[in-house]
Amino acid sequence: MKKFALLFMLLAGFAVAQAQQAPAAEKQENKGPVMFLATTTVDFGTIEQDSDPYRKLPFENKGDSPLIITNAKGSCGCTVPTWPKEPVMPGAVDTMTIRYDTHRVGAIRKTVTVYTNQGDQPITIQVIGQINAKPAEPEALPEKKQSVLGTKGN
Secondary structure, three states: OHHHHHHHHHHHHHHHHHHHHHHHHHHHHOOOOOEEOOOOEEEEEEEEOOOOOEEEEEEEEOOOOOEOEEEEEEOOOOEEEEOOOOOEOOOOEEEEEEEEOOOOOEEEEEEEEEEEOOOOOOEEEEEEEEEEOOOOOOOOOOOOEEEOOEEEOO
16 A cells, blocks of 8 residues: 555656646747748649739747748749848747749749748748649731732731
């Protein structure tokens, strides 16, 4: 019976110690800047060639110190991110802008890699969508046609 009581006290003591450490662990998670994105995908959807090339991606600093985006790079020259150069304060919401070259026809499957002061690991954003070719435009002037009297048109 003494062994059971001793085991119970040890387990109870361990549980109390863990409960006291849990809030401290939660606070440590938000130490420093924390870039929170509701989504890590920018979806252009299905659009026509030469459509609006810009999409906005809001984010929030859920940390307890200023967030600084030190760099952001597209996986190719057709995907260009723009980000705030000023620090984003704790609790503040800001926006990145992703520009894609919508003159290109076909599937969009690119990435944007974002480097911040929140740690060593960058954040990867997927850029997806489909660009369909523009319908052919009609010619501005009708073709000249031959007639018995000569050329019609101009």
